[in-house]
Amino acid sequence: MKKIYLDHVATNPLHPEVLDAMLPYFKEHYGNPLSIYEPGMKAREAIENARESAAALINAKPKEIIFTASGAESNNFALKGIAYAGQGKGKHIIVSRIEHHSILNTARFLEKAGFAVTYLPVDKNGAVNPVDVDKAITKETILISIIHASPEIGTIEPVAEIGQIARENGIIFHTDAVSSVGNIPVDVQSLNADLLSFAAHQFYGPKGAAALYVKEGIRIVPLIYGGIQEGGRRAGTENVPAIVGMGKAAELAKRDMQKRIDHISPLRDKLIGNALKTDKVLLTGHPEKRLPNHASFVVEYIEGEAMLLLLAAKGIYSASGSACSSKALKASPVLISIGVPAHLAQGSVVFTLGEETTEDDINYFNETFPQIISRLREISPYAKGWEGMEGSACTAQK
């Protein structure tokens, strides 16, 4: 059976060249990068080369890159590290309501530790209004953190404007760019970012390698204390092969970025155009300002996980923000924040394309998706509308 991977926002397959670049660091160059003999020094050099490639991808300096093990770690590090470093100045932080869990849950932790957090609303397309950021700033504000692009609805946020506002107010600005870096051009200078999180597995690199950009001169308290790795800012024996893989993946992403976008974006448009022909299928997120590989919908009257499973049975791999498909068993906060009612949010489904996606894949998808929708609607008690649906909130079962 055909296998069509349309869940690139969850993780990417490893690029074969990336694996090739990594392999010597499992085998010959196994040394600890702190060691002063050959297998260690080779590892050290490889890390520094990877740092250059990672920096180049976002137009930063190599020494501004701190390697971590995941996007989530980068986000935790950014929020806690700047909060602890800046708490003498003030204890107020601004984030949006559509941040990734690794930002939202860290913000909640900081609230318990005595920080005040403002959670900014978004409009129906999922965009933060820079005016709201400006209004939320107080004398106590030390950090603004806004996601660059939502993995769930694809919307690209006006991060440059928000960064500009932060800069004018002397406030540190972090952006979670895990779902954007490698997929669209990201430049920390033009985004006015002081900190930026990104992860290799989002651009054909390995899992286990990610980074936090920290602008030169900004003080950050470590999340992981220990030895002198990463300039004393992130301890732990370096995951050399994964870091090497991140470097290679960054190099490829920089080289192939436009080619990838030119290939993926028309296929994505074709997918969206076809999906919207089916009745009661709605695009979520911004119609234009969205990740070029990203198509996200709510399909009325049916539930997301059921769609995923039937699609998977046809070899199509995708994701959903439905409560059923997330083990958290709560309707996606992102969909709720853009005003999707909870019963509609259950019908969420997200397709994210990659460089290996072909026109044939999309044709096959375009045939299959409407069939699956109608099959599930045949089973649904709501197939003709939401009448009879009780409006009560979902509490009893949770």
Add this chain to the structure above:
Amino acid sequence: MKKIYLDHVATNPLHPEVLDAMLPYFKEHYGNPLSIYEPGMKAREAIENARESAAALINAKPKEIIFTASGAESNNFALKGIAYAGQGKGKHIIVSRIEHHSILNTARFLEKAGFAVTYLPVDKNGAVNPVDVDKAITKETILISIIHASPEIGTIEPVAEIGQIARENGIIFHTDAVSSVGNIPVDVQSLNADLLSFAAHQFYGPKGAAALYVKEGIRIVPLIYGGIQEGGRRAGTENVPAIVGMGKAAELAKRDMQKRIDHISPLRDKLIGNALKTDKVLLTGHPEKRLPNHASFVVEYIEGEAMLLLLAAKGIYSASGSACSSKALKASPVLISIGVPAHLAQGSVVFTLGEETTEDDINYFNETFPQIISRLREISPYAKGWEGMEGSACTAQK
């Protein structure tokens, strides 16, 4: 030239079977383990299998294993996670003076956050006295963390007794077993450990995979917030291949443990016996209660980094706790804590053997090491004794 790797305490070469086990998770099974389609579910299964193997290695239950990315992360997680979870009960923590930096520096961070920390002394062999632990306990004590075995001097601490004392006093006990797990039998039950850190790269597994054992029923605050990975206790897309590698390495370590010890330990004894024949070479750490692969010395009148470099030029890779070889440029706190004077600590050198070490390797080493010592002593102004050495502390240059 012969290459003899005698720095297994820094990191281990990857076992070829481990790499073979990992490769499919870079290639076919690249999915996100949270996904509900095939490439994701295969990854999920593999992680759960690895969890079983990791748990079996230390006689824990699979659900008591939380995967992390490094020994340092496990240690940070343990200390901060238990401190934050228990701060309502008390704010006192006990550690020893010979903990790894990832414990010591985290303890210092917690001091800044309002916790009191007692740093217990050790005897001349580097052993903590359980009586000292008992005496240090106050009503406020919520956590005791003692290293299982020192990577620098090899001493194995009386962790079971200390764990017993902790248990009798209703205090949570953590042990940093990064340098012991996989090298000697470690059983969380007989050690009375509530938490235990270990890392795959210390037993022929990959860098980037480590774990924290947390006894069932013990509440820990996450270090990395985000999604629901690792039962919500450690977020971030899982480094599937590395975790798989850790599982495989744990399996091999369990299977081959005694065989490895039986092979390595006599070679290590031969190395020590020969080294001590040279004048003014002193063994550091406990003469018997030490890691079976561990030989550590101070060599008088010469400096450690110079030894390492000359050894490396002969193909022998080793480590030192000398200030020169550590980028921290401070004499090893561990050596100072066992009463080695700072000028002697400069002559520190550590050899740690592995399963691939051969009798031939040790013979070659035993020939080479005395030559290098005498060569450097020929250059040294102290070759005939420390006379003329000023006793002043080292401050001006640092």
Add this chain to the structure above:
Amino acid sequence: MYSAKVMDHFTNPRNVGEMPDADGIGTEGNPVCGDVMKIYIKVNDDKITDAKFQTFGCGAAIAVSSMVTEMAKGMTLDEALKITKASLAEALDGLPPQKMHCSNLGADALHKAIEDYRNKQK
């Protein structure tokens, strides 16, 4: 994640559809929670002669609906009232823990349909 049996009942659900001449109808769940089951029964001589369902929900919910209608057919009403979450999960070779409570509404919906039928008889 799901047993082969769940996947079978999910991908080839039995007894799907409305039953315009049903003797009893029971609905359980709420679309806000992600799962709603509507069970229709035909009753003759205290026996369930036919059962159908309509379900909005995840794979588990659809499989449970299919299974509960299969099991109910041919049972007396009192027998059908003994169907439980646990017996349904067992019949499906198990359900993932997080689905046990949210998506396993088949027994409740069936019991409501029986209640509905009995109320109509009064």
Add this chain to the structure above:
Amino acid sequence: MYSAKVMDHFTNPRNVGEMPDADGIGTEGNPVCGDVMKIYIKVNDDKITDAKFQTFGCGAAIAVSSMVTEMAKGMTLDEALKITKASLAEALDGLPPQKMHCSNLGADALHKAIEDYRNKQK
């Protein structure tokens, strides 16, 4: 880590050893810090005709000692006083930053030896 030149001077140090009939001796550093250099010079007609060293220290320290004695030989005392940390590091094709201050004591030790010589002349 180290340049080829450093490694060469470290593994094959020039001018090693004591000089019992030295005209000037200079010692710099402290074993507690990890590096001590002792420089011996022979002086004739205001020129350094020979130089030797003994060093306790790391690779950089030994290479610096070797290099400073090589450079000094044949220089006048005033020329030798112009040797600096920077010129030594340059002659060695650079030193790692963390070694620049700790292990680069050659110029200071040499200058002390010259001072020692001059003091003895008074």
